[in-house]
Amino acid sequence: DVLFSKDALEKPNEDGVSILFYLQKIYPDEWTNFLQRVQCNNQEDITGTDIEESRQTQLIEELRLWASYRGQTLTKTVRGMMYYRKALELQAFLDMANDKDLRKGYKAAEQNREEQSKSETSLWTQCQAVADMKFTYVVSCQQYGIHKRSGDARAKDILKLMITYPSLRVSYIDEVEETSKDESKKTVQKVYYSALVKATAPTKSMDSSEPVQTLDQVIYRIKLPGPAILGEGKPENQNHAIIFTRGECLQTIDMNQDNYMEEAFKMRNLLEEFLEKHGGVRYPTILGLREHIFTGSVSSLAWFMSNQETSFVTIGQRLLAHPLKVRFHYGHPDVFDRLFHLTRGGVSKASRVINLSEDIFAGFNSTLREGNVTHHEYIQVGKGRDVGLNQISLFEAKIANGNGEQTLSRDVYRLGHRFDFFRMFSCYFTTVGFYFSTLLTVLTVYVFLYGRLYLVLSGLEEGLKTQPAIRDNKPLQAALYSQSFVQIGFLMALPMMMEIGLERGFRKALSDFILMQLQLAPVFFTFSLGTKTHYYGRTLLHGGAEYRGTGRGFVVFHAKFAENYRLYSRSHFVKGLELMILLLVYQILSNTYNGVVAYILITVSIWIMVGTWLFAPFLFNPSGFEWQKIVDDWTDWNKWISNRGGIGVPPEKSWESWWEKEQEHLRYSGKRGIIVEIILALRFFIYQYGLVYHLTLTKNNQSFLVLSLHPFIPILSKHLKYNLNVYLCLQVYGVSWLVIIFILLVMKAISVGRRRFSANYQLLFRLIKGLIFLSFVTIFITMLALPHMTFKDIILCVLAFMPTGWGLLLIAQASKPLIQHAGIWGSVRTLACGYEIVMGLLLFTPVAFLAWFPFVSEFQTRMLFNQAFSRGLQISRILGGGQKKDKSSKTKE
Numbered sequence: 001d002v003l004f005s006k007d008a009l010e011k012p013n014e015d016g017v018s019i020l021f022y023l024q025k026i027y028p029d030e031w032t033n034f035l036q037r038v039q040c041n042n043q044e045d046i047t048g049t050d051i052e053e054s055r056q057t058q059l060i061e062e063l064r065l066w067a068s069y070r071g072q073t074l075t076k077t078v079r080g081m082m083y084y085r086k087a088l089e090l091q092a093f094l095d096m097a098n099d100k101d102l103r104k105g106y107k108a109a110e111q112n113r114e115e116q117s118k119s120e121t122s123l124w125t126q127c128q129a130v131a132d133m134k135f136t137y138v139v140s141c142q143q144y145g146i147h148k149r150s151g152d153a154r155a156k157d158i159l160k161l162m163i164t165y166p167s168l169r170v171s172y173i174d175e176v177e178e179t180s181k182d183e184s185k186k187t188v189q190k191v192y193y194s195a196l197v198k199a200t201a202p203t204k205s206m207d208s209s210e211p212v213q214t215l216d217q218v219i220y221r222i223k224l225p226g227p228a229i230l231g232e233g234k235p236e237n238q239n240h241a242i243i244f245t246r247g248e249c250l251q252t253i254d255m256n257q258d259n260y261m262e263e264a265f266k267m268r269n270l271l272e273e274f275l276e277k278h279g280g281v282r283y284p285t286i287l288g289l290r291e292h293i294f295t296g297s298v299s300s301l302a303w304f305m306s307n308q309e310t311s312f313v314t315i316g317q318r319l320l321a322h323p324l325k326v327r328f329h330y331g332h333p334d335v336f337d338r339l340f341h342l343t344r345g346g347v348s349k350a351s352r353v354i355n356l357s358e359d360i361f362a363g364f365n366s367t368l369r370e371g372n373v374t375h376h377e378y379i380q381v382g383k384g385r386d387v388g389l390n391q392i393s394l395f396e397a398k399i400a401n402g403n404g405e406q407t408l409s410r411d412v413y414r415l416g417h418r419f420d421f422f423r424m425f426s427c428y429f430t431t432v433g434f435y436f437s438t439l440l441t442v443l444t445v446y447v448f449l450y451g452r453l454y455l456v457l458s459g460l461e462e463g464l465k466t467q468p469a470i471r472d473n474k475p476l477q478a479a480l481y482s483q484s485f486v487q488i489g490f491l492m493a494l495p496m497m498m499e500i501g502l503e504r505g506f507r508k509a510l511s512d513f514i515l516m517q518l519q520l521a522p523v524f525f526t527f528s529l530g531t532k533t534h535y536y537g538r539t540l541l542h543g544g545a546e547y548r549g550t551g552r553g554f555v556v557f558h559a560k561f562a563e564n565y566r567l568y569s570r571s572h573f574v575k576g577l578e579l580m581i582l583l584l585v586y587q588i589l590s591n592t593y594n595g596v597v598a599y600i601l602i603t604v605s606i607w608i609m610v611g612t613w614l615f616a617p618f619l620f621n622p623s624g625f626e627w628q629k630i631v632d633d634w635t636d637w638n639k640w641i642s643n644r645g646g647i648g649v650p651p652e653k654s655w656e657s658w659w660e661k662e663q664e665h666l667r668y669s670g671k672r673g674i675i676v677e678i679i680l681a682l683r684f685f686i687y688q689y690g691l692v693y694h695l696t697l698t699k700n701n702q703s704f705l706v707l708s709l710h711p712f713i714p715i716l717s718k719h720l721k722y723n724l725n726v727y728l729c730l731q732v733y734g735v736s737w738l739v740i741i742f743i744l745l746v747m748k749a750i751s752v753g754r755r756r757f758s759a760n761y762q763l764l765f766r767l768i769k770g771l772i773f774l775s776f777v778t779i780f781i782t783m784l785a786l787p788h789m790t791f792k793d794i795i796l797c798v799l800a801f802m803p804t805g806w807g808l809l810l811i812a813q814a815s816k817p818l819i820q821h822a823g824i825w826g827s828v829r830t831l832a833c834g835y836e837i838v839m840g841l842l843l844f845t846p847v848a849f850l851a852w853f854p855f856v857s858e859f860q861t862r863m864l865f866n867q868a869f870s871r872g873l874q875i876s877r878i879l880g881g882g883q884k885k886d887k888s889s890k891t892k893e
Contacts, residue, residue, distance in 0.1 A: 251333070309385055560636050
């Protein structure tokens with residue numbers, strides 16, 4: 001957003017909470033000061049209708065600015081960056097003013113600027129000229145020309161910024177339809193221009209009917225050979241605007257950043273760093289700055305991200321710059337040597353997909369071309385982070401995708417070859433190595449569980465328990481204790497505690513750490529671990545990284561269950577359910593460690609990870625445990641899962657469209673990625689064989705299959721070298737596949753019957769479905785009635801068949817062209833829909849159960865937001881409920 005509109009500020013969400021209400025509760029003192037400054041008693045005095053129109057317009061503009069300065073808007077960023085110019089003007093005044101002017105002060109010169117601007121020799125004019133020579137601020141807005149022609153409110157807001165700050169410049173890409181100059185071909189073609197504009201003094205007021213286009217003036221207009229945005233949007237935007245900058249130094253700023261007047265005075269000192277050889281070898285080419293995260297008070301998640309980011313931009317980058325000498329460019333407060341980078345490829349690489357994380361490639365490029373990147377902490381700029389779980393997850397998914405592409409890039413390859421041994425290791429562990437280690441951490445959990453399951457299914461664990469060397473291995477148990485200590489996450493929080501301790505005292509650091517644990521910070525960071533692992537691993541295997549827009553708004557709305565399912569199904573829910581099934585089977589078939597402490601420290605930590613991956617999105621979702629929201633979510637979920645897809649149907653409206661979109665990365669994957677995907681899916685079949693081997697029916701020698709094949713068993717054993725147990729297991733394993741094929745055929749028949757008979761023969765179709773259901777119930781009861789089929793076997797069969805079907809789905813998705821050619825893709829889609837419904841029910845049921853208890857919702861609100869907003873939210877819910885009752889009673893009357 002450029003500037004919050006009045007409607008956007010006052011529009012309530014489903015809970016009756018508006019952005020303005022939210023800001024009033026988050027910043028109560030600043031809201032009181034604002035009312036005092038505009039001479040109003042409450043909000044009604046600003047938006048009421050009993051005041052004159054001009055006064056009301058002025059108050060609403062002040063209100064919009066007050067709210068926008070507390071969000072992540074372009075208005076806030078422009079105001080902050082313009083402090084550089086104000087600081088330059090003041091410094092020029094102090095340098096050039098005589099004693100008389102100094103006694104009058106800077107304010108006196110600023111108040112008489114209209115009179116002094118008419119004289120070219122006046123002090124104020126000279127200060128303005130110095131500031132203009134030393135500072136230029138260019139805002140790159142690709143869509144400004146389109147917004148201007150369509151009368152978009154954002155174009156008007158940008159014009160207001162240019163009028164408020166006359167030295168502000170806006171660059172944009174102008175698309176113009178022109179007739180061809182070739183007389184033989186009088187065709188209309190689209191021509192692209194790169195334009196730079198500034199504000200002109202408007203002849204009428206901003207509220208008049210004068211067109212918006214007449215309020216700006218084109219300074220430069222450069223014809224382009226074609227569309228400018230060919231690669232990633234953000235770096236292309238920077239490359240398009242860099243030609244309009246001048247000077248020797250360039251600071252790139254994101255739209256979610258801010259600046260402070262006291263920090264602007266330090267820029268002169270920072271630029272002096274370009275004249276010193278840091279490390280005694282080279283002059284710096286990138287000056288790194290620290291950042292102040294200003295969104296920490298918005299919610300508990302924003303506070304977690306604020307602390308994490310603060311430790312990285314301070315103690316982290318300080319270490320990377322010196323002594324490791326592997327600091328690159330991680331964000332956009334850094335100051336570039338403009339001439340160095342303009343002659344060496346620019347400040348951004350913009351190739352699509354591979355340069356998704358364009359920031360760090362500027363640091364790679366600078367280092368490879370013998371540049372020097374430093375870090376300075378005596379100056380900082382403000383920065384806003386994502387404040388909601390879905391926003392944070394999308395951002396981390398984008399970063400993980402970018403690191404996957406970095407792993408495959410030539411830049412990292414060249415750095416690894418040109419660094420010395422120690423610097424190479426430092427570069428690895430501070431860039432792609434962190435994500436690779438995260439991937440190995442999660443893979444270790446899988447290897448551990450599958451390894452333990454193998455020991456149980458093969459009978460080795462039972463034999464190992466009798467060995468004293470294994471049973472009484474004290475060093476192994478001590479190692480397990482320390483491993484669990486690391487798993488809890490204390491070491492990951494150590495840099496954050498050290499930085500908070502250095503800046504605000506170790507008592508404050510300890511209290512913040514304890515408070516973070518009480519607000520379930522380990523749950524959040526464990527969930528983030530799954531996000532990083534999934535998207536980094538998928539990018540390595542298949543590629544296809546893409547930019548994910550997160551939005552920088554305030555998260556005061558409730559995300560629906562279907563939205564959370566779409567976002568986290570493949571990255572967390574599927575993996576969490578697989579680990580849960582492995583833990584259940586491990587618990588059923590094994591007697592694990594003799595020591596209770598060791599068992600708890602290992603298995604419970606994995607159970608906590610499973611619970612976190614499955615239910616953290618609902619725990620950190622505002623109003624996630626309100627009963628009315630649960631009912632609405634269930635209705636929305638049913639509508640989404642049952643809608644048919646097709647051309648033009650977005651994934652948000654139909655499960656089929658979303659399911660097809662989730663497989664797009666397989667379309668662009670190479671043969672190696674497809675083969676690895678199929679091989680990984682085979683683990684479910686081996687797992688099924690192991691469970692079938694432990695069925696009671698398999699171990700009984702008097703089963704029907706054994707009796708029927710009894711004369712041939714000696715022959716088979718003699719020639720195939722199989723013993724009786726293995727042969728029986730193969731028999732039951734074959735029967736299990738017959739059961740799976742039979743279930744798939746029944747589902748196929750129901751799918752075909754629904755399409756052909758449900759409309760004309762609805763009663764008959766329902767009778768057939770009822771008979772199929774009764775048949776399954778009869779088979780289930782018969783199996784329980786068998787003397788050698790126990791309830792435990794039924795559970796094991798379910799736990800074996802469900803992952804097997806999922807493995808078949810994964811192989812079918814990887815082999816989509818072959819399956820489509822065979823004409824059974826519709827059956828695969830039907831099976832996948834059944835699995836999605838089952839997974840949705842498994843996730844939705846516990847959430848709906850907890851929603852029955854009102855204290856759960858109140859605890860969640862207190863955990864997510866600060867106390868003032870939580871209290872205000874509870875009051876608004878009560879008032880909103882009363883308003884709904886009043887409306888319902890009026891409609892009844």
